[in-house]
Amino acid sequence: MSDTPLVTQLAGQIVDYIRAEKAAPGTQLVERRLAEHFRVSRSPVRRALTLLEKSGQIGVNARRGGYEVLAEALAVPAVPQAAASDEDETAYLKVAEDRLQGRLPDKVTDSKLARDYGLSGAQLRRVLARIANEGWIERLPGHGWAFLPMLTSMQSYQDSYRFRLTIEPAAILEPGFVLNRPALAACREQQQQLVEGGIWDITNAALFDLNSHLHETIIECSRNIFFIESLKRIDRLRRLMEYKQALDRKYAIVRSREHVVLVDLLLADRREEASAFMRKHLTSVSIEKMIERAR
Structure with a gap:
């Protein structure tokens, strides 16, 4: 059976966490602690660890059982390169x-x-x-x-951005908002790599995944399940249209720079400024997307 989006996303977050914590090779990965850190049950954590072990990023601890960090998981997270034309x-x-x-x-x-x-x-x-x-x-x-349903019309696509303009800035100001610093730091590193030239080589699909992952990581910090699930549903619905109608790369690199600024504001605990910046960012992106769609 194929892994669910939750499991594959959680696997990436675990690797981001390992890198941000600078865990030494051989460090034991405790299932219960990971479940508590990411605020999920132990079942998806167990499946995510199995997925990482199969991919060679973590290993089985022969003496203590369970899984341990391998050196392969500690490299700086790389921006995915353009997929081969297979x-x-x-x-x-x-x-x-x-x-x-x-x-x-x-x-x-x-x-x-x-x-x-x-x-x-x-x-x-x-x-x-x-x-x-x-x-x-x-x-x-x-x-x-x-x-499953997708966004295909201009109106539904525009409505999705108006909805995001409502929930994403508000989520940053939620009273239960708690930063996931390791995950945000990893997202910042990925966006910085895009700014430094990776934007010109990455596929539309991989770019969408990196950007949506950043926005979902931020909204998850709100701990408001209605905000979190709403954004994830919107991202699923708009995925294919984004693949086909990605931002011109000269605009996309500007948005990656904005992502870096946004994360820096959050890491500095300047949430009011981050919320206002998120609104400005989404407004600019929505205008650019509508221009591209109209061409």
Whole structure:
């Protein structure tokens, strides 16, 4: 069974935490403490640790059991590079485009997808696992797949930004707001790498993931489950449109600089300024996105 978006995101947050804490190789990773730190149950932590062990970023502690930090997890988090133009990526982007353009029905079968896109069974499983983890398709009981709703119209896209303008600045001012400093510091490092040149090599999909992860990390600090879940749902709905209609990179690098400033304000505990800056940032992005969409 493929991992859920929660598990894959949590795995990344655990690596960010290890790096921010500068944990030495061999440091024991305690499941209970991680669950308390990230305010989740132990089940997703356990699955996230299993995922990290499979990817070689943490190891099994032969003497004490459980998992321990490996040197591979301590490197500075790198900005993802442009994906190779392989068959999986091509098929994934073709499915996304066909879905956005209404060329795919709401429900599809494995056999039809494999036939229409010329994919082997293994390729199809990889592509569908990626799409399912991103949250825009789900397996039907017994047979086939169902695509989930997405933002496709100009009005719904614009409404999503107006909604974000309402909740994201407000979330920063929530009375229960508590900074997750390690996670925010890791996000800042990633955004700084974009500013320093990574913005020109990263794919639209990877750029969306980095930026949405930063905004979700900030809103998670509010500890308001309604704000948190609302933003994550919006991000799932707008994912494909963002892939297709990403910001011009000359604008995107400006937004990455703004992300760095925003995180710095939060880390300095200047929340009133951070909230106002978030509103200004989202307003600018929404205007630029509407201009791009209108072209």
